[in-house]
Amino acid sequence: MKKPGISFAILVVTAALLAGGCGTARRGAPLAPAFVPADPVVARGQQVFYAQCHHCHPHGEAGLGPALNNKPLPGFLVKFQARHGLGTMPAFSQDRLPADELDALVAYLAALRASPAPEIAD
Amino acid sequence: MLDRSLLPATLATLLATAAGCYSLRPSAGAGQADFSPPRQPRAEAVAVPPGYRVELVATGLTFPTGVDLDDAGRIHVVESGYSYGEDFTTPRLLRIEPDGRITPIATGGRSGPWTGVTHHRGNFLVADGNVLEGGRLLRISPAGRIDVLVSGMPSLGDHHTNGPVAGPDGWIYFSQGTATNAGVVGRDNFDFGWLARHRQFHDVPGADITLSGESFTGENPLAGGEGRVTTGAFSPFATPGRPGQVIRGTVKCSGGLLRVRPEGGEPELVAWGFRNPFGIAFAPDGALYVTDNGYDDRGSRPVWGAPDVLWRIEPGLWYGWPDFAGGLPLTDSRFRPPGKRSPGFLLARHPNPPPQPIARMAVHSSANGFDFSRNARFGHEGEAFVAIFGDQAPTVGKILGPVGGKVVRVNVRTGVITDFAVNRASESGPASRVGVAGLERPIAARFNRDGTALYVVDFGVLLMSPGGAEPKRETGVLWRITRNQ
Numbered sequence: 001m002k003k004p005g006i007s008f009a010i011l012v013v014t015a016a017l018l019a020g021g022c023g024t025a026r027r028g029a030p031l032a033p034a035f036v037p038a039d040p041v042v043a044r045g046q047q048v049f050y051a052q053c054h055h056c057h058p059h060g061e062a063g064l065g066p067a068l069n070n071k072p073l074p075g076f077l078v079k080f081q082a083r084h085g086l087g088t089m090p091a092f093s094q095d096r097l098p099a100d101e102l103d104a105l106v107a108y109l110a111a112l113r114a115s116p117a118p119e120i121a122d
Numbered sequence: 123m124l125d126r127s128l129l130p131a132t133l134a135t136l137l138a139t140a141a142g143c144y145s146l147r148p149s150a151g152a153g154q155a156d157f158s159p160p161r162q163p164r165a166e167a168v169a170v171p172p173g174y175r176v177e178l179v180a181t182g183l184t185f186p187t188g189v190d191l192d193d194a195g196r197i198h199v200v201e202s203g204y205s206y207g208e209d210f211t212t213p214r215l216l217r218i219e220p221d222g223r224i225t226p227i228a229t230g231g232r233s234g235p236w237t238g239v240t241h242h243r244g245n246f247l248v249a250d251g252n253v254l255e256g257g258r259l260l261r262i263s264p265a266g267r268i269d270v271l272v273s274g275m276p277s278l279g280d281h282h283t284n285g286p287v288a289g290p291d292g293w294i295y296f297s298q299g300t301a302t303n304a305g306v307v308g309r310d311n312f313d314f315g316w317l318a319r320h321r322q323f324h325d326v327p328g329a330d331i332t333l334s335g336e337s338f339t340g341e342n343p344l345a346g347g348e349g350r351v352t353t354g355a356f357s358p359f360a361t362p363g364r365p366g367q368v369i370r371g372t373v374k375c376s377g378g379l380l381r382v383r384p385e386g387g388e389p390e391l392v393a394w395g396f397r398n399p400f401g402i403a404f405a406p407d408g409a410l411y412v413t414d415n416g417y418d419d420r421g422s423r424p425v426w427g428a429p430d431v432l433w434r435i436e437p438g439l440w441y442g443w444p445d446f447a448g449g450l451p452l453t454d455s456r457f458r459p460p461g462k463r464s465p466g467f468l469l470a471r472h473p474n475p476p477p478q479p480i481a482r483m484a485v486h487s488s489a490n491g492f493d494f495s496r497n498a499r500f501g502h503e504g505e506a507f508v509a510i511f512g513d514q515a516p517t518v519g520k521i522l523g524p525v526g527g528k529v530v531r532v533n534v535r536t537g538v539i540t541d542f543a544v545n546r547a548s549e550s551g552p553a554s555r556v557g558v559a560g561l562e563r564p565i566a567a568r569f570n571r572d573g574t575a576l577y578v579v580d581f582g583v584l585l586m587s588p589g590g591a592e593p594k595r596e597t598g599v600l601w602r603i604t605r606n607q
Binding site (some may be wrong): 031 | 143144145150169427429430454456460482483484485486487519521522523525536538539540541542543544546547548549550
């Protein structure tokens with residue numbers, strides 16, 4: 001077992017980062033270069049995202065739910081949130097979102113977030 | 123690695139902090155903005171992919187809802203004559219001359235909303251939502267003569283008679299939205315304005331149905347809030363439903379997709395169980411598609427998190443309203459509004475397992491008129507270009523960020539949705555919301571005959587206050603998008 005102190009430090013730092021949610025959450029066309037997944041896993045994850053998540057997190061921006069693209073959401077956090085649905089978000093069981101689809105989803109969200117954000121003069 | 127024993131607590135805290143908690147944050151919808159006239163739209167404020175060009179074709183329109191071109195390529199637009207917020211103007215069919223001048227072709231008296239137009243064999247077909255006298259399908263000659271092809275559509279409520287489009291089979295397709303959000307007349311319908319006008323109006327099914335009998339008790343706004351009343355599904359306000367009660371179906375039903383011969387006559391029901399099937403279009407392969415506005419978190423039977431969807435239509439099927447959203451049962455806990463209970467089923471039996479949608483679009487985004495690209499020169503052949511009007515939060519429910527105010531394209535094979543025309547701003551939303559001079563509330567997108575130009579009808583500014591919708595006259599715009607190379 002590691003010292004709880006280290007976990008706590010990670011917790012505080014990550015929470016502070018997440019709470020900020022800095023910068024625009026917009027990605028891809030038409031404001032930035034189109035996001036076209038090259039990796040087949042990312043492409044699969046994109047389809048899963050549009051079937052399961054987009055309607056509440058449109059393109060990873062805010063909508064019914066909060067924006068996802070503008071904060072450093074580690075994969076394990078995305079998985080935990082999808083499986084447990086903390087807060088008002090629904091939980092996704094294995095039936096609705098099999099493990100391989102969730103893996104692909106996490107890969108997609110990471111690639112999308114890392115893609116260039118648009119430069120907007122406002 | 124994190125300490126295992128601390129993991130759940132750590133994650134919970136992280137996510138709670140990050141999300142800032144849905145329940146604590148105020149709504150931040152597309153219409154929760156300020157506006158002072160005049161609207162001064164500029165094409166440069168709209169971003170489209172490289173190689174495409176945006177132009178302003180007409181400005182100063184009042185509540186435009188549809189566009190089509192005649193055989194000579196002349197542009198025609200319909201102005202609704204009615205907007206949410208109970209603003210009655212005059213419905214009009216207008217020709218936009220090449221120099222931008224506007225020539226009125228026909229006016230509709232005090233009816234409306236006129237929700238769409240199609241040029242067909244020398245005439246214009248117009249869907250007349252007529253919230254005062256019932257929905258109709260009109261044929262308007264180039265000289266402005268109006269003939270009624272269909273009348274008596276149940277269009278007195280929340281959603282209206284929509285369309286029309288001409289099918290490859292020679293029939294005219296049009297649709298009818300539901301009277302209510304989720305099958306039960308209530309306080310929200312009084313707030314919209316129509317319940318006081320039409321106290322007996324309610325939803326009607328497209329086939330005989332048997333009720334589960336669930337009824338809903340609430341205040342009685344018709345009696346100034348005095349006393350409580352109980353209302354059942356598919357029943358007039360203050361009329362309870364009984365378990366096993368059979369409600370007779372009718373062709374002119376709520377949430378139906380219909381077709382009629384171009385010369386008129388009796389319409390046929392193509393499919394039903396939609397909520398507000400606003401957009402109708404045929405794909406290049408001849409398949410019929412419909413956009414459908416999902417449930418709101420309002421009224422006696424609120425539903426949370428229901429997407430707007432794109433359906434591919436299989437004739438004869440029921441598409442799920444009022445018991446399913448986008449193919450999933452409303453009894454699933456995902457649709458339970460925070461702090462309220464899950465909706466129960468209103469029907470004792472369902473006509474068929476509802477189909478699954480082709481695409482799920484943003485909750486409350488109001489995915490409306492659309493068309494398919496059919497020309498490789500424009501690009502994205504076979505994809506659906508959909509006008510996204512944008513949410514009407516907080517009336518429809520709470521939202522954390524504005525949705526809509528854009529045109530998206532949908533790949534109907536993969537369900538992947540890509541923004542096509544958006545405002546140049548750091549977040550999505552109508553121009554008045556995000557502080558630019560671009561798209562406000564796109565309501566229809568339609569290609570010209572050869573598929574080289576996409577016309578986007580922009581309804582204009584529609585603000586939302588706690589009291590409801592505040593539409594702004596003379597802020598409507600027609601945009602055109604073409605490709606340079």
